[in-house]
Amino acid sequence: MEVASTLQVNFAGVSMPNPFMLSSAPPTTNVEMVARCFEAGWGGAVLKTLAYTLSQAQNVNPRITAVRSADDQIIGFTNFELGSPKHIEKWAQDTRWLKERFPEHGVWVSLLHTEGLVESQWREVTRMFDQAGADGFELNFSCSHGMAESGGGATVGGNEEAIKMVTTWVREETRKPVMPKLPAIVQDIPGKARAAQSAGADAIASINTLNSLPGVDIHTFVPYPSVDGGSAFQGLSGAAVKPVALRTVAQIAGAVDIPVSGIGGIYNWRDAVEFILCGASSLQVCSAVMHHGYRIINDLTAGLLNYMEEMGFATISDFCGKALPNIHRHNDLSRAYKLYSSPDPDKCVGCGRCAAVCADSAYSAIHLDEDRRAIVDKEKCDGCGLCRGICPAHAISMQRK
Numbered sequence: 261m262e263v264a265s266t267l268q269v270n271f272a273g274v275s276m277p278n279p280f281m282l283s284s285a286p287p288t289t290n291v292e293m294v295a296r297c298f299e300a301g302w303g304g305a306v307l308k309t310l311a312y313t314l315s316q317a318q319n320v321n322p323r324i325t326a327v328r329s330a331d332d333q334i335i336g337f338t339n340f341e342l343g344s345p346k347h348i349e350k351w352a353q354d355t356r357w358l359k360e361r362f363p364e365h366g367v368w369v370s371l372l373h374t375e376g377l378v379e380s381q382w383r384e385v386t387r388m389f390d391q392a393g394a395d396g397f398e399l400n401f402s403c404s405h406g407m408a409e410s411g412g413g414a415t416v417g418g419n420e421e422a423i424k425m426v427t428t429w430v431r432e433e434t435r436k437p438v439m440p441k442l443p444a445i446v447q448d449i450p451g452k453a454r455a456a457q458s459a460g461a462d463a464i465a466s467i468n469t470l471n472s473l474p475g476v477d478i479h480t481f482v483p484y485p486s487v488d489g490g491s492a493f494q495g496l497s498g499a500a501v502k503p504v505a506l507r508t509v510a511q512i513a514g515a516v517d518i519p520v521s522g523i524g525g526i527y528n529w530r531d532a533v534e535f536i537l538c539g540a541s542s543l544q545v546c547s548a549v550m551h552h553g554y555r556i557i558n559d560l561t562a563g564l565l566n567y568m569e570e571m572g573f574a575t576i577s578d579f580c581g582k583a584l585p586n587i588h589r590h591n592d593l594s595r596a597y598k599l600y601s602s603p604d605p606d607k608c609v610g611c612g613r614c615a616a617v618c619a620d621s622a623y624s625a626i627h628l629d630e631d632r633r634a635i636v637d638k639e640k641c642d643g644c645g646l647c648r649g650i651c652p653a654h655a656i657s658m659q660r661k
Contacts, residue, residue, distance in 0.1 A: 265568040267561055269303070269576050271542040272437040272463040272519050274395045276303035276366045278561050279576055280532070283523050283544035284309050284370035284398060284441075285497075286324070286341065287554070291354035295361065300554040301561060304366025306544065309400050309407075310351060311343035311373040312381045319345060322485045324550075325474045327500060336498025336525075337547050338474040340405045343373030348385060352392040359393040368396045368439070371430065373403075376411045377422070379429055386433040396437035397430055402468030404443060404495045414443040414468070420455040431460035439521065441465040444501075444508045450515030457516045464512050465521040465544065467505045469495025498547035499525045506538050513539020514584055527551075529563025537583035541576055598661040599643035601626070603634040607655035614647035614656065622646050 267278035281304035282288050282297050294305045311317035319341055327336040344351065351369070358367050369389045374381050386397060400413060401423060407413030416422045423440060430438050440456040442449065444467040453464050471493050476483045483491035505524025513520045522540025526532055527548040535543055548556055573579045603614070603626075610632030618626040625640035626647060634647075638661065648656040 263569065263572050263574050265565055265574055267303075267565055267568075267576070269542060271304075271366070271521070272396065272439065274304070274366045274368075274437060275364070276542070277301075277364055278303040278564075279536075279542045280557060280560055281305055281366060281368070281521070281542055281544045282549065283546040284368075284400065285546035285550075286339070287546060287549045289344070290346070291358060294354075294358060294367075297554050297557075298358075298362045298365045301557045302365070302554065304368065304395075304542070306368040306370050306398050307351065307355070308344035308346075309342075309370040309373050309403070310348050310385060311345070312348065312378075312385065314345060314347065317343040317345045317373055320487045322487070325485050325494070327474050327496065327498065334498070334551060336496055336500035337550055338472055338494035338496050339469070340492055340494045342406045348388065352388050355389060355392040355394050359395070366395045367393075368398050369394045370398045370400050370441075372400065372412075373407055374410075374412060377416070377426060382426060382429045383433050386430045390434040390436055394436065396439060396462075397434065398465055399426060399430060399438065399440040400468075401426070402441045402443040402466070404445075404469050404471035405493055408471075414446070414471075417441075417443040417452065418446040420452055423452060423455045424459040427456055427459035427461055437462040439463040439465050441468060441523075442508075442512070443468055444504050444524075445470060449508055449511050453512040453516045457518055461518060463519040463521060464516060465523060466508045466512055467501065467524045469497045470501055470504065472496035497524070498551075499527055501525050502531065506534060509535060509540050510538040510584060510587055513581055514587075526560075527556075529560050529567060532560060532564050533567055533579075534583075536576060536580050539581040539584055541580050599645075599658040600638045600641040600661055601636050601643070601645070601647050602657050602659045603636060603647075603651075604655045604657070605633050607653050608633050609653045609655070611652060613650055613652065617650055618647055 269279045284306040323341050324339045326334050329335050401417035403413030408415045474484050502525025509522045519541045521542040522535035523544040526545050615626040623642045625637045
Protein backbone atom coordinates (compact mmCIF):
# COMPACT_ATOMS: atom_id res chain seq x y z
CA MET A 261 0.00 0.00 0.00
CA GLU A 262 1.41 3.37 -1.06
CA VAL A 263 1.94 6.02 1.61
CA ALA A 264 0.78 9.58 0.94
CA SER A 265 3.84 11.60 1.98
CA THR A 266 3.79 15.25 2.98
CA LEU A 267 6.54 17.79 3.64
CA GLN A 268 4.25 19.85 5.89
CA VAL A 269 5.84 20.38 9.30
CA ASN A 270 4.93 21.92 12.62
CA PHE A 271 8.24 23.06 14.03
CA ALA A 272 8.09 24.23 17.66
CA GLY A 273 4.48 25.28 17.06
CA VAL A 274 5.15 27.05 13.75
CA SER A 275 3.40 25.46 10.77
CA MET A 276 5.27 25.52 7.45
CA PRO A 277 4.61 23.93 4.03
CA ASN A 278 8.02 22.22 4.13
CA PRO A 279 10.99 22.04 6.53
CA PHE A 280 13.33 24.19 4.42
CA MET A 281 14.11 27.65 5.79
CA LEU A 282 16.56 30.30 4.73
CA SER A 283 19.02 30.89 7.55
CA SER A 284 19.81 34.33 8.93
CA ALA A 285 22.41 35.38 6.38
CA PRO A 286 22.85 37.35 3.12
CA PRO A 287 19.87 35.55 1.46
CA THR A 288 17.51 37.21 3.99
CA THR A 289 19.00 40.70 3.80
CA ASN A 290 15.71 42.48 3.07
CA VAL A 291 11.96 41.91 2.92
CA GLU A 292 11.85 41.82 -0.88
CA MET A 293 14.30 38.92 -0.92
CA VAL A 294 12.35 37.01 1.72
CA ALA A 295 9.12 37.53 -0.23
CA ARG A 296 10.77 36.11 -3.36
CA CYS A 297 12.03 33.09 -1.43
CA PHE A 298 8.50 32.34 -0.21
CA GLU A 299 7.15 32.73 -3.73
CA ALA A 300 9.83 30.28 -4.90
CA GLY A 301 8.59 27.70 -2.39
CA TRP A 302 10.70 27.97 0.77
CA GLY A 303 8.88 26.97 3.95
CA GLY A 304 10.26 29.67 6.20
CA ALA A 305 13.03 32.17 6.78
CA VAL A 306 15.08 33.60 9.62
CA LEU A 307 15.59 37.31 9.02
CA LYS A 308 19.06 38.84 9.04
CA THR A 309 20.27 39.29 12.62
CA LEU A 310 18.91 42.56 13.97
CA ALA A 311 21.30 45.27 15.12
CA TYR A 312 20.03 47.40 17.97
CA THR A 313 21.75 50.45 16.49
CA LEU A 314 23.00 50.84 12.93
CA SER A 315 26.49 51.72 14.18
CA GLN A 316 26.76 48.10 15.34
CA ALA A 317 26.21 46.72 11.82
CA GLN A 318 28.51 48.72 9.58
CA ASN A 319 29.84 46.26 7.03
CA VAL A 320 33.11 46.36 5.10
CA ASN A 321 33.93 45.77 1.42
CA PRO A 322 34.56 43.10 0.33
CA ARG A 323 33.33 40.66 2.98
CA ILE A 324 32.53 37.34 1.26
CA THR A 325 35.09 34.90 -0.16
CA ALA A 326 34.46 31.65 -2.05
CA VAL A 327 36.51 28.75 -0.70
CA ARG A 328 37.65 26.39 -3.44
CA SER A 329 39.01 22.86 -3.53
CA ALA A 330 42.22 21.86 -5.30
CA ASP A 331 40.19 21.23 -8.48
CA ASP A 332 38.62 24.70 -8.23
CA GLN A 333 35.18 23.59 -7.00
CA ILE A 334 33.41 25.87 -4.50
CA ILE A 335 33.19 23.98 -1.20
CA GLY A 336 32.10 26.89 0.98
CA PHE A 337 32.21 30.58 1.72
CA THR A 338 33.79 32.74 4.35
CA ASN A 339 32.30 36.04 5.41
CA PHE A 340 32.59 38.68 8.10
CA GLU A 341 29.25 40.32 7.50
CA LEU A 342 27.55 41.67 10.60
CA GLY A 343 23.88 42.14 11.45
CA SER A 344 21.33 43.86 9.28
CA PRO A 345 22.14 47.48 8.41
CA LYS A 346 18.41 48.34 8.53
CA HIS A 347 16.62 49.99 11.46
CA ILE A 348 14.77 47.55 13.71
CA GLU A 349 11.63 49.68 13.35
CA LYS A 350 11.74 49.09 9.56
CA TRP A 351 12.24 45.37 10.10
CA ALA A 352 9.21 45.30 12.42
CA GLN A 353 7.09 46.88 9.66
CA ASP A 354 8.47 44.39 7.15
CA THR A 355 7.76 41.46 9.46
CA ARG A 356 4.14 42.52 9.78
CA TRP A 357 3.90 42.86 5.99
CA LEU A 358 5.44 39.41 5.42
CA LYS A 359 3.02 37.69 7.78
CA GLU A 360 0.06 39.43 6.20
CA ARG A 361 1.13 38.39 2.71
CA PHE A 362 2.54 34.92 3.52
CA PRO A 363 0.59 33.63 6.53
CA GLU A 364 1.42 29.97 5.75
CA HIS A 365 5.18 30.51 5.94
CA GLY A 366 7.39 30.74 9.02
CA VAL A 367 8.95 34.13 9.74
CA TRP A 368 11.57 34.07 12.48
CA VAL A 369 13.60 37.04 13.67
CA SER A 370 17.22 36.72 14.74
CA LEU A 371 18.22 38.52 17.95
CA LEU A 372 20.47 40.47 18.56
CA HIS A 373 23.64 42.30 17.54
CA THR A 374 24.57 44.66 20.38
CA GLU A 375 27.65 45.98 22.12
CA GLY A 376 27.66 43.66 25.11
CA LEU A 377 24.57 42.09 26.66
CA VAL A 378 22.09 44.81 27.55
CA GLU A 379 18.97 43.30 29.09
CA SER A 380 16.69 46.22 28.26
CA GLN A 381 17.60 46.02 24.57
CA TRP A 382 16.85 42.30 24.30
CA ARG A 383 13.53 42.71 26.07
CA GLU A 384 12.53 45.77 24.04
CA VAL A 385 13.24 44.16 20.67
CA THR A 386 11.47 40.94 21.68
CA ARG A 387 8.31 42.86 22.56
CA MET A 388 8.53 44.87 19.34
CA PHE A 389 8.65 41.82 17.08
CA ASP A 390 6.16 39.86 19.13
CA GLN A 391 3.68 42.65 18.42
CA ALA A 392 4.77 42.75 14.76
CA GLY A 393 3.61 39.16 14.35
CA ALA A 394 6.89 37.24 14.10
CA ASP A 395 6.34 33.49 14.39
CA GLY A 396 9.40 32.90 16.54
CA PHE A 397 12.71 34.18 17.86
CA GLU A 398 16.12 32.75 17.00
CA LEU A 399 18.74 33.91 19.51
CA ASN A 400 22.12 34.38 17.85
CA PHE A 401 24.47 32.81 20.39
CA SER A 402 26.76 31.52 17.66
CA CYS A 403 28.18 34.17 15.32
CA SER A 404 31.89 33.34 15.16
CA HIS A 405 33.11 36.76 14.01
CA GLY A 406 32.31 40.37 14.77
CA MET A 407 29.56 39.78 17.31
CA ALA A 408 31.83 37.50 19.34
CA GLU A 409 34.42 40.28 19.56
CA SER A 410 31.87 42.57 21.20
CA GLY A 411 30.67 40.02 23.76
CA GLY A 412 27.78 38.55 21.79
CA GLY A 413 27.41 35.68 19.35
CA ALA A 414 29.59 32.65 20.09
CA THR A 415 30.85 34.28 23.29
CA VAL A 416 27.37 33.76 24.74
CA GLY A 417 27.02 30.31 23.18
CA GLY A 418 30.10 29.10 25.02
CA ASN A 419 28.80 30.11 28.44
CA GLU A 420 25.91 28.17 29.98
CA GLU A 421 25.03 30.90 32.45
CA ALA A 422 24.90 33.51 29.69
CA ILE A 423 22.75 31.21 27.57
CA LYS A 424 20.26 30.78 30.39
CA MET A 425 20.27 34.47 31.27
CA VAL A 426 19.53 35.81 27.78
CA THR A 427 17.09 33.01 26.93
CA THR A 428 15.17 33.88 30.10
CA TRP A 429 14.99 37.56 29.11
CA VAL A 430 13.40 36.68 25.78
CA ARG A 431 11.21 33.91 27.22
CA GLU A 432 9.66 36.34 29.72
CA GLU A 433 8.66 38.78 26.96
CA THR A 434 6.90 36.43 24.53
CA ARG A 435 4.83 33.29 24.23
CA LYS A 436 6.18 32.71 20.73
CA PRO A 437 8.78 29.96 20.21
CA VAL A 438 12.30 30.83 21.39
CA MET A 439 15.19 29.08 19.63
CA PRO A 440 18.79 29.70 20.72
CA LYS A 441 21.28 29.14 17.90
CA LEU A 442 24.35 27.41 19.31
CA PRO A 443 27.90 27.25 17.91
CA ALA A 444 29.69 24.03 17.06
CA ILE A 445 33.11 24.63 18.56
CA VAL A 446 32.40 24.78 22.29
CA GLN A 447 33.01 22.41 25.16
CA ASP A 448 30.06 20.18 26.04
CA ILE A 449 27.52 21.19 23.38
CA PRO A 450 24.90 18.87 24.95
CA GLY A 451 25.27 20.81 28.21
CA LYS A 452 24.77 24.10 26.38
CA ALA A 453 21.60 22.77 24.77
CA ARG A 454 20.25 21.54 28.10
CA ALA A 455 20.98 24.95 29.61
CA ALA A 456 18.90 26.59 26.89
CA GLN A 457 16.01 24.18 27.41
CA SER A 458 16.08 24.72 31.17
CA ALA A 459 15.66 28.46 30.57
CA GLY A 460 12.53 27.92 28.49
CA ALA A 461 13.80 27.40 24.94
CA ASP A 462 11.28 25.73 22.63
CA ALA A 463 13.88 24.59 20.07
CA ILE A 464 17.61 24.68 19.35
CA ALA A 465 19.30 25.71 16.08
CA SER A 466 22.86 24.74 15.16
CA ILE A 467 25.40 25.32 13.67
CA ASN A 468 26.61 28.74 12.65
CA THR A 469 29.80 29.46 10.72
CA LEU A 470 33.19 28.25 11.97
CA ASN A 471 35.81 30.89 12.73
CA SER A 472 38.42 30.65 10.01
CA LEU A 473 40.83 32.29 7.59
CA PRO A 474 40.31 31.43 3.91
CA GLY A 475 43.87 32.02 2.74
CA VAL A 476 46.72 34.51 2.44
CA ASP A 477 48.04 36.38 -0.59
CA ILE A 478 51.62 35.08 -0.73
CA HIS A 479 52.88 38.24 -2.42
CA THR A 480 51.24 40.94 -0.31
CA PHE A 481 51.04 38.81 2.88
CA VAL A 482 47.46 40.00 3.45
CA PRO A 483 44.77 37.37 4.18
CA TYR A 484 41.76 37.19 1.86
CA PRO A 485 39.72 39.26 1.38
CA SER A 486 41.83 42.39 1.64
CA VAL A 487 39.97 45.34 3.13
CA ASP A 488 42.20 48.31 2.39
CA GLY A 489 45.32 46.28 3.12
CA GLY A 490 44.10 44.23 6.08
CA SER A 491 41.72 41.42 6.94
CA ALA A 492 40.19 39.56 9.91
CA PHE A 493 39.02 36.11 10.94
CA GLN A 494 35.82 35.05 9.18
CA GLY A 495 32.98 32.58 9.43
CA LEU A 496 33.25 29.46 7.22
CA SER A 497 30.03 27.95 5.85
CA GLY A 498 29.00 25.52 3.15
CA ALA A 499 29.72 21.90 2.27
CA ALA A 500 33.06 22.03 4.11
CA VAL A 501 31.32 22.32 7.50
CA LYS A 502 28.69 19.59 7.00
CA PRO A 503 30.49 16.84 8.98
CA VAL A 504 30.82 19.19 11.96
CA ALA A 505 27.18 20.24 11.64
CA LEU A 506 25.89 16.67 11.56
CA ARG A 507 27.89 15.83 14.67
CA THR A 508 26.58 18.86 16.51
CA VAL A 509 22.95 18.31 15.52
CA ALA A 510 23.14 14.65 16.58
CA GLN A 511 24.65 15.58 19.95
CA ILE A 512 21.99 18.21 20.61
CA ALA A 513 19.11 15.98 19.47
CA GLY A 514 20.33 13.27 21.81
CA ALA A 515 20.56 15.66 24.77
CA VAL A 516 17.22 17.53 24.73
CA ASP A 517 13.58 16.73 24.06
CA ILE A 518 12.79 19.88 22.09
CA PRO A 519 13.05 20.22 18.28
CA VAL A 520 16.35 20.91 16.51
CA SER A 521 16.84 23.07 13.41
CA GLY A 522 19.83 21.75 11.47
CA ILE A 523 22.20 24.09 9.66
CA GLY A 524 25.52 23.66 7.89
CA GLY A 525 26.31 22.43 4.39
CA ILE A 526 22.85 21.43 3.15
CA TYR A 527 23.24 21.54 -0.63
CA ASN A 528 20.91 18.79 -1.84
CA TRP A 529 18.05 16.53 -0.72
CA ARG A 530 20.46 13.80 0.44
CA ASP A 531 22.10 16.27 2.81
CA ALA A 532 18.63 17.17 4.07
CA VAL A 533 17.80 13.50 4.73
CA GLU A 534 21.03 13.03 6.68
CA PHE A 535 20.27 16.00 8.93
CA ILE A 536 16.75 14.71 9.57
CA LEU A 537 18.11 11.25 10.39
CA CYS A 538 20.46 12.93 12.88
CA GLY A 539 17.54 14.61 14.63
CA ALA A 540 16.75 17.86 12.80
CA SER A 541 13.06 18.50 12.11
CA SER A 542 13.64 21.77 10.24
CA LEU A 543 16.51 22.62 7.91
CA GLN A 544 18.19 25.97 7.35
CA VAL A 545 20.10 26.77 4.16
CA CYS A 546 22.41 29.62 3.21
CA SER A 547 25.55 28.75 1.22
CA ALA A 548 23.72 26.66 -1.39
CA VAL A 549 21.50 29.66 -2.10
CA MET A 550 24.54 31.93 -2.29
CA HIS A 551 25.90 29.49 -4.85
CA HIS A 552 22.78 28.64 -6.89
CA GLY A 553 19.93 30.98 -5.91
CA TYR A 554 16.47 30.39 -4.43
CA ARG A 555 15.54 28.00 -7.26
CA ILE A 556 17.30 25.07 -5.55
CA ILE A 557 14.22 24.70 -3.36
CA ASN A 558 12.58 22.76 -6.20
CA ASP A 559 15.29 20.09 -6.15
CA LEU A 560 15.33 20.00 -2.34
CA THR A 561 11.60 19.45 -1.95
CA ALA A 562 11.20 17.07 -4.90
CA GLY A 563 14.14 14.94 -3.84
CA LEU A 564 13.07 14.77 -0.20
CA LEU A 565 9.49 13.90 -1.11
CA ASN A 566 10.61 11.17 -3.52
CA TYR A 567 12.84 9.68 -0.81
CA MET A 568 9.98 9.66 1.69
CA GLU A 569 7.63 7.97 -0.76
CA GLU A 570 10.27 5.39 -1.67
CA MET A 571 10.95 4.61 2.00
CA GLY A 572 7.31 4.65 3.05
CA PHE A 573 7.55 7.67 5.35
CA ALA A 574 4.39 9.76 5.59
CA THR A 575 5.88 12.69 7.52
CA ILE A 576 9.26 14.12 8.50
CA SER A 577 8.73 12.91 12.06
CA ASP A 578 8.56 9.31 10.80
CA PHE A 579 12.32 9.23 10.21
CA CYS A 580 13.60 12.16 12.30
CA GLY A 581 16.41 10.90 14.53
CA LYS A 582 16.54 7.36 13.14
CA ALA A 583 20.35 7.48 12.96
CA LEU A 584 20.79 8.37 16.64
CA PRO A 585 20.56 4.80 18.04
CA ASN A 586 23.41 3.85 15.69
CA ILE A 587 25.83 6.47 17.06
CA HIS A 588 27.91 4.98 19.86
CA ARG A 589 30.86 5.82 22.06
CA HIS A 590 34.09 4.96 20.26
CA ASN A 591 35.04 2.49 22.98
CA ASP A 592 31.80 0.60 22.38
CA LEU A 593 32.49 -0.13 18.70
CA SER A 594 33.35 -3.73 17.83
CA ARG A 595 37.02 -4.62 17.50
CA ALA A 596 36.11 -8.08 16.21
CA TYR A 597 34.66 -6.67 12.96
CA LYS A 598 37.57 -7.11 10.48
CA LEU A 599 37.55 -6.01 6.84
CA TYR A 600 39.88 -5.86 3.87
CA SER A 601 39.76 -3.76 0.72
CA SER A 602 38.53 -5.41 -2.46
CA PRO A 603 39.16 -3.62 -5.78
CA ASP A 604 36.80 -4.38 -8.66
CA PRO A 605 39.01 -5.10 -11.71
CA ASP A 606 36.22 -4.07 -14.08
CA LYS A 607 36.01 -0.62 -12.51
CA CYS A 608 39.70 -0.08 -11.73
CA VAL A 609 41.27 2.50 -14.11
CA GLY A 610 44.85 1.69 -13.15
CA CYS A 611 45.69 5.14 -11.80
CA GLY A 612 47.77 3.68 -8.97
CA ARG A 613 46.55 6.13 -6.38
CA CYS A 614 45.46 3.40 -3.96
CA ALA A 615 48.84 1.68 -4.09
CA ALA A 616 50.66 4.96 -3.51
CA VAL A 617 48.64 6.07 -0.50
CA CYS A 618 48.63 2.59 1.02
CA ALA A 619 52.42 2.50 0.78
CA ASP A 620 52.94 6.00 2.17
CA SER A 621 50.03 6.39 4.61
CA ALA A 622 48.75 2.94 5.55
CA TYR A 623 50.01 -0.69 5.46
CA SER A 624 51.68 -1.27 2.06
CA ALA A 625 49.04 -3.87 1.25
CA ILE A 626 48.32 -2.87 -2.37
CA HIS A 627 50.40 -3.25 -5.53
CA LEU A 628 49.63 -3.01 -9.24
CA ASP A 629 49.88 -6.02 -11.55
CA GLU A 630 51.28 -5.93 -15.08
CA ASP A 631 47.95 -4.56 -16.34
CA ARG A 632 48.00 -1.81 -13.67
CA ARG A 633 45.12 -3.34 -11.75
CA ALA A 634 45.12 -3.06 -7.96
CA ILE A 635 45.92 -6.25 -6.06
CA VAL A 636 45.43 -6.44 -2.28
CA ASP A 637 47.40 -8.56 0.17
CA LYS A 638 44.63 -9.57 2.60
CA GLU A 639 47.11 -10.44 5.33
CA LYS A 640 48.71 -7.00 5.27
CA CYS A 641 45.46 -5.05 4.77
CA ASP A 642 44.24 -3.57 8.04
CA GLY A 643 40.82 -2.52 6.71
CA CYS A 644 41.32 1.20 7.39
CA GLY A 645 39.33 2.25 4.31
CA LEU A 646 41.72 4.96 3.07
CA CYS A 647 42.03 3.43 -0.40
CA ARG A 648 38.26 3.26 -0.80
CA GLY A 649 37.93 6.91 0.13
CA ILE A 650 40.47 8.22 -2.38
CA CYS A 651 39.66 5.94 -5.35
CA PRO A 652 38.46 8.25 -8.17
CA ALA A 653 36.63 5.39 -9.91
CA HIS A 654 34.82 4.16 -6.78
CA ALA A 655 36.23 0.73 -7.61
CA ILE A 656 37.07 -0.42 -4.07
CA SER A 657 34.67 -1.96 -1.56
CA MET A 658 35.32 -3.37 1.90
CA GLN A 659 34.75 -7.10 2.54
CA ARG A 660 34.66 -9.20 5.70
CA LYS A 661 37.80 -11.17 6.47
